[in-house]
Amino acid sequence: MPQLTLPQEGQCRCGQVRFRVTAPPLLTMACHCTGCQRMTGGPYSLSAAIPTAGFAVIQGEPVIGGLHGTPEHSFCSHCLSWLFTRVPGLDFFVNIRPTMLDDPAWSVPFIESWTSEKLPWVTTPAAHSYEGFPPVEAFDGLMAEFAARA
Numbered sequence: 001m002p003q004l005t006l007p008q009e010g011q012c013r014c015g016q017v018r019f020r021v022t023a024p025p026l027l028t029m030a031c032h033c034t035g036c037q038r039m040t041g042g043p044y045s046l047s048a049a050i051p052t053a054g055f056a057v058i059q060g061e062p063v064i065g066g067l068h069g070t071p072e073h074s075f076c077s078h079c080l081s082w083l084f085t086r087v088p089g090l091d092f093f094v095n096i097r098p099t100m101l102d103d104p105a106w107s108v109p110f111i112e113s114w115t116s117e118k119l120p121w122v123t124t125p126a127a128h129s130y131e132g133f134p135p136v137e138a139f140d141g142l143m144a145e146f147a148a149r150a
Helices: 034-040 136-149
Strands: 006-013 017-021 027-031 045-051 055-059 063-065 072-075 081-087 093-096 111-113
Touching: 027 136, 034 045
Parallel strands: 027 111
Antiparallel strands: 006 017, 017 055, 027 045, 045 093, 063 072, 072 081, 081 093
């Protein structure tokens, strides 16, 4: 499996918003909830939890979209690409859409969530699956296992 090379930059579809990642992800995930299906137009959203200090918007001004609440989904105001998500109270990471990076080949999902809403024909290579969102107490172990694999 390809490895993430750092730093790496990414952008929305039109290029008006660009961002930079300078730290390795804490986890990679596929979320199968119907909200993510609707926001991506696909069977799940792919994401990577990047430590907050390792993430920066370097061009443009993202706007809040999605449900306009918690979590805060950030989009390009022009092309409306979903770029990243911040979860108030979980300020140690930014959940980016790795397919917006210049090289997303490394972004295989390690966990998958909301499999209770998964389309029946979808499969991922995720090592861990959860019918809902993983319990908060599982994250330390998941992040340690993910780091050991990287």
